[in-house]
Amino acid sequence: MAAKYFIRNITAGLSRATVSSQNAFKRFPLITNFLLTNRQVFTACPVGIEDKHNRLVVHWKESLTDEYPLVWLRDNCQCSACFNQSSQSRTINFSQFQLNQTLRHLAISDNNVEIHWEDGHKSAYDFKWLRQRSFHQKEQQNWLKTNKELYKTWDADCFKRIPVFDFKGVMQEDNILLDWLETLGVWGVCLIKNAPHGLGQVGSLAKRVAFVRKTHYGEEFSVQAKADATNVAYTQGHLQLHTDLPYYEYKPGINLLHCHIQYNGNGGNSLLTDGFKIAEKLRENDPETYKYLVETKVTWSDIGQENGNHFHKIHHAPVICESDDGTIRRINYSQPQRDSHMVVPIDQVEKWYRALKNFYDLATDARYLIEFKLKPGEMVTFDNLRILHGRTAFGENLKGERHVQGAYLDWDEARSRIRVLKTKLLGN
Amino acid sequence: MAAKYFIRNITAGLSRATVSSQNAFKRFPLITNFLLTNRQVFTACPVGIEDKHNRLVVHWKESLTDEYPLVWLRDNCQCSACFNQSSQSRTINFSQFQLNQTLRHLAISDNNVEIHWEDGHKSAYDFKWLRQRSFHQKEQQNWLKTNKELYKTWDADCFKRIPVFDFKGVMQEDNILLDWLETLGVWGVCLIKNAPHGLGQVGSLAKRVAFVRKTHYGEEFSVQAKADATNVAYTQGHLQLHTDLPYYEYKPGINLLHCHIQYNGNGGNSLLTDGFKIAEKLRENDPETYKYLVETKVTWSDIGQENGNHFHKIHHAPVICESDDGTIRRINYSQPQRDSHMVVPIDQVEKWYRALKNFYDLATDARYLIEFKLKPGEMVTFDNLRILHGRTAFGENLKGERHVQGAYLDWDEARSRIRVLKTKLLGN
Structure with missing residues (x-):
């Protein structure tokens, strides 16, 4: 049995999105879904932020609420003392890390929220960064999917x-x-x-x-x-x-x-x-x-x-x-x-x-x-x-x-x- | 805290077995057991061989009996048509392999047993080779152990x-x-x-x-x-x-x-x-x-x-x-x-x-x-x-x-x- 193939054209200069929309969508429904998942865009615009039961609660414009545990927020502080930008790595010494974190107050700007912790440390979190790390199960699963292709079998x-x-x-x-x-x-x-x-x-x-x-x-x-x-x-x-x-x-x-x-x-x-x-x-x-x-x-x-x-x-x-x-x-x-x-x-x-x-x-x-x-x-x-x-x-x-x-x-x-x-x- | 170490002497020309018996046994009981398992020697000398219920039954000198399924024996025929010596690989075409194997008769020599299969094919099996592939659970487990070190934890x-x-x-x-x-x-x-x-x-x-x-x-x-x-x-x-x-x-x-x-x-x-x-x-x-x-x-x-x-x-x-x-x-x-x-x-x-x-x-x-x-x-x-x-x-x-x-x-x-x-x- 001889199989027949076709060669995908070299489309130099044509953007990937264009290639996909022209050819790939009908042929590869799975790839398509996969890419669409990746392209989801959130406005990440909050209408309200509060501190409740050891969590930061963010009410988004889209009538959606995200909660973030304070211990997780403190662990993921992005300041230069806690996070090394050039190696993109957390540098907090875990031996000295406190599990019980409490915040004194919040300072909110257009793009981020700054937490002033009880011990005097300050941590700022970009809204988009927070939205991408939602603890909603569905969004966690979507994020997992973007890291590994979902296979499709063939005969x-x-x-x-x-x-x-x-x-x-x-x-x-x-x-x-x-x-x-x-x-x-x-x-x-x-x-x-x-x-x-x-x-x-x-x-x-x-x-x-x-x-x-x-x-x-x-x-x-x-x-x-x-x-x-x-x-x-x-x-x-x-x-x-x-x-x-x-x-x-x-x-x-x-x-x-x-x-x-x-x-x-x-x-x-x-x-x-x-x-x-x-x-x-x-x-x-x-x-x-x-x-x-x-x-x-x-x-x-x-x-x-x-x-x-x-x-x-x-x-x-x-x-x-x-x-x-x-x-x-x-x-x-x-x-x-x-x-x-x-x-x-x-x-x-x-x-x-x-x-x-x-x-x-x-x-x-x-x-x-x-x-x-x-x-x-x-x-x-x-x-x-x-x-x-x-x-x-x-x-x-x-x-x-x-x-x-x-x-x-x-x-x-x-x-x-x-x-x-x-x-x-x-x-x- | 500073730890102290000792250097194992370079014992050129001294066989490993000698090194082990001189030094290592007391210090490393686990290594010792491990090596002893490996060194087990079987005489692999049969006193009786029979064909029973689709199995080859071998009665060894040590009052021990091994059984080998005929389908496994045929699959592991060591002749040059079924096994490539230079690559140490089975070459039997599995598409044509028959699951129901029956033997016509056995020819026994000092070192091996030759099976004459119903379809005319002949397969010879060295006794030592057979003994090493015993289906007794304990010996299967011993063989597994020789392929991976058993770890020992330290403080x-x-x-x-x-x-x-x-x-x-x-x-x-x-x-x-x-x-x-x-x-x-x-x-x-x-x-x-x-x-x-x-x-x-x-x-x-x-x-x-x-x-x-x-x-x-x-x-x-x-x-x-x-x-x-x-x-x-x-x-x-x-x-x-x-x-x-x-x-x-x-x-x-x-x-x-x-x-x-x-x-x-x-x-x-x-x-x-x-x-x-x-x-x-x-x-x-x-x-x-x-x-x-x-x-x-x-x-x-x-x-x-x-x-x-x-x-x-x-x-x-x-x-x-x-x-x-x-x-x-x-x-x-x-x-x-x-x-x-x-x-x-x-x-x-x-x-x-x-x-x-x-x-x-x-x-x-x-x-x-x-x-x-x-x-x-x-x-x-x-x-x-x-x-x-x-x-x-x-x-x-x-x-x-x-x-x-x-x-x-x-x-x-x-x-x-x-x-x-x-x-x-x-x-x-």
């Missing part, structure tokens, strides 16, 4: 609608870089076209975001057939669907794969499945399998050497990892890197294999599996905590000179870049 | 008994490198003396293990007073107890700090507390505070720039993070890097500050806090998921030329190195 059909980016655009335009990173956060996968010829493109892309996340395979690694392969990826065989490096407790979050040389004959096709979609489907239709895959820890391992450096990684984690709120947050799956040690009660072993087979059968089902052949200059970039990827067999006897170069990037760094870009482009 | 008094290592010894002798890494795993902290003069020593040490874990502060970072400090560590003020980088979801695991230049006057002393000990004490004596610190997520953040690269990191996590089995696994605490956004129901804010204060008061209590002054050439190396560290104020007006250089290392890489060294030195 084989939906995959075709995920945007494709232009390498030069991502490298040169901040709004396109932001679009690419947010698309990765929401959809978990993105193709990038028109990368220059030659090695080193994945490193350049990683550095455009932050820097490469190094592993025992190095910074930029070459996926090509080798004699005495230290990894099954370095063979010409069929590479079954997997996530990379499940044996890392700190598994690299984003995988960048650049096709440098493609195999000329049949084969060498890329395979992709959305692991979050598979997990969701199991949760819906086969809750027993889902539960088993969430509750059973698997031993993932990798033993070998790369450039003379020996490694022996082990990590115990389920195939489907949930956050404490039940959100699916990480998929671990790799047939070659599942250890022969199995820490499961013997009575559950058969059941365990059945659950794993159900998972894999669904992941390789035509409804969810995408297959396409990368051309030289094309990149597939994806969330390694989520997407299963693989490759069909190609060539023979190390003669198929297919060469893909890869590098990893961590979500910590990518999300940091998203926030910095949003502040720069959207003024958040 | 101010106990700290003095933690061994101190010699830089040259760690750099040149594999058995000392292993001792240092295991001590870090068990105690969470280690001093290293006699590092050569000059910068770059933390990088050399990290590379001796694997490689530096890079963050937005770079690979090797200098902790010294600077104008317009991007981090409160880069000032001359008192640096309150904290863990580094709590705003990273993937928080670097090991902190290496090398004293390059020490301040000549009073101040610039290092402060250390075992965060796991503090958490344990709270769990014991103040379970309500403990519960609150485990259940309430805090917003940790860092906004700024380093070498022109802007960052904005955010991570939501409790002060005390437990594993799913209730083990304490990570401490997050940093007064400057606790965000002013607080996602807690307003009714719980006061209670939250009380819990945090209880935690910090205990962490700075003389029973648990260690204070000492590093000399040039000394390093403090510690588990950043566990140990709180700080520094007393020193000098004035950027004139105190104290210079400490730091670098991070991840536990994934350090534990990998421990396993590789154990295989090399102990033949596990």
